[in-house]
Structure formats: C-alpha cells, structure tokens
C-alpha cells in the first residue's frame with residue numbers, strides 16, 4: 001500500500017478479499033490516486049456499489065461514506081443522493097453484471113438524464129463472486145459455468161451503450177495501463193454531468209482458468225496480451241481503449 | 245376543502261416535511277405523484293419520475309440518507325418490484341414512506357378496481373425477519389392525517405412505513421380539513437456513533453462521518469458481519485422489537501358500539517370499514533348487538549386490545565376485499 005493513500009482506507013480492512021491476480025485491487029488504487037492527485041475532499045464524496053466482487057472495492061475499504069446497495073441498483077440510490085445534495089461528489093463502482101445486466105436499465109437512464117455522477121465499471125466479462133457464470137460482457141464463444149460449450153450470445157460494448165444513451169464522457173481503460181486509467185478517472189471525476197469509465201480488470205479465478213487465454217476480446221486475455229488492449233483499430237475479438 | 249384521497253395524501257406528505265419524491269406511473273396511485281410534482285418545487289423539495297419502481301424506492305432510500313424525508317407511491321405490481329429494496333430499507337434502518345393504493349390482483353388484475361389483496365404482501369413481502377408498520381385510511385381526511393403519522397413513525401422507529409390505501413379511498417372525493425397545525429417529528433441533526441441499532445439516530449451522508457451503509461448484516465457501526473450468528477440474532481431481534489415492544493404506542497383503532505353487551509364484533513380496515521359501520525348500524529336498528537373495531541393500523545395488530553375484548557362477544561366477522569387475509573390473524 002502506498003503511504004499517501006493509507007488515509008483513504010478504513011483501519012483493519014486489509015487484506016482485501018480479492019483473489020491473487022484480480023484486477024480490482026489495482027483499480028482501487030488507481031481511483032484513490034486519482035482522488036489524491038485531484039486533492040478532492042473525500043468527506044464530500046459518496047461511494048456506492050451493488051453486489052459482486054467489484055462492489056467490495058469501496059466497501060468496506062474506503063474511509064468515506066460508502067453505500068453497499070442491492071444488486072444492480074447503486075445508480076438509483078446515487079440519483080436520490082445527488083438530487084438532494086448536489087454538492088456531494090457521487091461515485092458508483094460496480095461490476096459488469098451488476099451495472100449492465102440486472103442494473104442495465106438504470107445505467108442507460110442515468111446516462112440519458114445526464115445526472116452528474118461518475119460510474120466506474122470493473123469489467124471482468126464474468127460473474128466472479130457467484131462462481132463464473134456468463135455475463136452480458138462475456139465474449140461470444142467464451143466458456144463459463146453456465147456456457148460450458150462456449151457462449152452462444154453476443155456481448156455488450158458498454159462504452160457504445162452508455163455513449164448511445166447520451167453520456168458526455170465515456171472512456172475505457174485497463175488495470176494494466178495505470179497512467180491512462182488514472183487520467184480517465186480524473187477526467188471523469190471532474191466532468192460536469194454523467195461520466196462512465198469501463199475498466200478492463202481480469203478475473204483469472206473464474207474467467208481465466210476456463211479460457212486459458214484462448215478467448216480474444218475478454219478482460220483476462222486483454223490484460224495478458226498488451227497488443228490487444230492498446231489496439232486502436234480493433235479487429236474481431238480485440239478491445240478498444242481510450243476516450244470516446 | 246373538497247378533494248381526492250390521493251391528493252390529500254400528497255398534501256399530507258408536504259405538511260409532514262417530505263422533500264423528496266421518486267415514483268413511476270401506475271393506476272390507481274398516479275395522482276399522488278402528479279400532485280407531488282406540483283407541490284415539491286414550491287416547498288423547495290425535489291421530484292423525479294424514475295425509470296421503474298425499483299429505481300423509485302432506491303432513489304427514495306438514497307434521498308433519506310442525504311437528509312430528506314422521502315416518499316414513493318405505487319400499486320400492487322409496482323410494490324412487487326420494490327420489495328427487495330424495501331428490505332434494504334429495513335436492514336439499513338432507513339426512514340421513508342411507501343404508499344400502496346391497492347387494486348385488484350394478482351398480476352395486472354383489474355387496474356381500476358378496488359381490492360385489499362396486498363395486506364399480507366406489505367407484512368411479509370420482502371424476505372427475511374422483520375416487523376412492519378402499515379396504516380389503513382378509510383377517508384380522505386385520513387389520507388392526509390395518516391400520511392403525516394406515517395412520516396412521524398418512520399422517523400421515530402427508523403424504518404420504512406406503509407400507507408396501505410386502496411383505489412376507493414385514493415379516488416374518493418369528499419370534504420376534509422387539512423390542518424396546517426400538525427405535529428411533526430424532525431430528524432435530529434446531532435447523530436453520532438453508533439449509527440445502527442437500539443437508540444441510534446439517523447445520520448446523514450456528506451458530513452464526514454465515514455458511514456458504512458450495507459444491506460449485509462452489520463454491527464452498530466455499519467461494518468459487515470456476515471459470519472456472526474450473534475450479530476444476526478441481535479439485529480433481527482432489534483428490527484422486530486422496536487415495533488413489537490412499542491405496539492401499544494403505534495397501533496390505532498376506533499370502536500363503535502363495542503361494550504360488555506356486544507355479541508357480534510366486526511373487525512374491518514380501509515374502505516371496507518365504511519360499509520362495515522353501516523352494516524353494524526343497520527343491525528343495531530333491528531335490535532342486534534353488533535359492534536365494530538376499525539383498525540387504523542393493520543400492522544402491527546393491536547394484540548392487547550384483542551386480548552381484552554368483552555367476553556360477551558360470541559362471533560367475529562372480518563369483511564375484506566380479498567379472499568380472507570387479515571382474518572387469519574383472528575382464527
């Protein structure tokens with residue numbers, strides 16, 4: 001743990017519950033570094049999350065106001081908070097299943113309303129906590145606990161989805177590209193209006209071990225294969241990063 | 245004033261200090277939302293129409309934690325969607341008010357027709373172990389007064405409170421006196437640790453308290469304790485006891501012709517109680533010794549009152565606009 005970030009962490013919460021190799025701890029650090037570099041007053045911020053491994057990034061770790069809500073619904077709670085006290089900086093951090101499957105309706109409507117909040121999606125293309133079931137972000141063909149023959153469905157491009165719903169600031173970074181990620185998070189946190197950062201974060205435990213880097217376009221393979229992640233003209237199965 | 249029950253509910257909410265409303269259109273409750281959209285901006289409050297009922301109750305709970313008294317209104321199908329987040333409200337001890345203007349179900353049922361099929365849904369609808377408070381108004385006057393009381397009890401006991409209305413009362417137009425001089429329980433600005441459990445005052449986000457709010461089982465400081473049977477027992481007992489042990493303070497009822505001579509007792513609630521009272525009066529005119537116990541709160545039940553009913557009563561009749569729900573409490 002970097003000394004300067006310790007002040008943002010509740011006492012006695014480490015070690016994190018994340019598996020070795022999980023990207024979520026890196027995302028946690030990137031977000032805290034963005035907050036620290038922007039010199040934001042964390043007591044004027046509220047961090048919300050839903051259910052899943054990613055929802056544990058702010059809760060219980062952050063020494064700040066945190067609200068660990070029901071599955072898929074953190075954006076709705078965040079909407080009530082922001083409307084009552086617009087001075088608070090409201091940040092939602094949750095997983096791809098939480099934000100785009102069960103909570104997909106809230107995601108597009110918050111983007112449409114352009115209500116000022118930053119939504120960070122820790123995107124690992126899988127349901128990690130519940131044991132590796134297929135998600136709306138799982139690439140076609142990928143194996144999961146519920147697609148043992150390979151995923152027959154297409155996956156969501158969350159940046160396109162949120163952009164299409166009306167968000168002004170949309171970016172995608174990865175936990176492997178720390179400088180870019182921090183830059184995107186800082187821009188999102190300062191954005192007036194709705195902002196969305198899709199963060200590719202690998203889950204080796206549930207996704208990687210089933211797909212053994214054979215699955216292009218997935219979170220885990222993107223991190224393991226640098227070229228894929230930084231590609232600017234994505235071929236089939238590659239992931240495009242940057243600001244959109 | 246001559247007005248509609250749903251409008252009286254909205255005005256009662258404003259009088260009670262409600263400053264946030266989130267909702268989704270649904271018959272027969274929509275007039276509450278439409279009136280709140282007009283009244284809240286005038287009262288310096290905030291109104292939002294959400295994308296669904298799940299979002300509505302989520303926003304209401306978020307608003308409550310940001311210091312605003314908050315409310316939503318719906319009917320059966322919308323209530324079915326809200327139930328998970330209502331459980332979150334119970335678990336996080338969030339004061340808020342949920343109005344259910346009941347219509348005939350199950351499912352879409354008859355959207356414009358009156359029923360009382362949700363009595364057990366508000367009592368047991370969300371999963372887990374808890375007690376609930378639900379008012380049952382029978383007039384436009386009570387749509388106003390009991391909405392205010394619902395807000396007060398939500399603050400006192402730090403829990404979601406239901407106003408369990410129905411289509412007939414919601415759409416009824418009659419005279420009511422909307423007093424501005426009402427007793428209101430304000431939220432204390434002085435909340436300090438611990439944030440949850442017996443005696444804990446409702447805190448507010450954004451005040452540097454570093455609140456940990458979670459729907460998981462948690463201790464007094466909001467820290468997740470998902471492996472401790474003791475904390476699980478302590479908090480579910482607390483959710484039940486804060487209502488059970490105060491039942492005599494919470495419950496409200498009215499008695500008509502109920503004395504040591506009464507032989508037939510009618511127990512009724514909501515709009516049905518109006519017909520029940522007329523039936524009792526007609527029986528009386530013909531010499532029958534009928535009486536009425538009208539429940540203004542359906543949950544919790546007035547146990548002590550029920551235990552001390554006159555021994556002269558040989559028959560109890562529970563008329564309801566359903567196939568028999570509350571009657572099970574008396575069998």
Ligand code: SF4
Nearest residue numbers: 018019022053128203
């Ligand atoms: S299951 Fe996957 S997402 Fe969850 S902590 Fe482990 S590696 Fe991370």
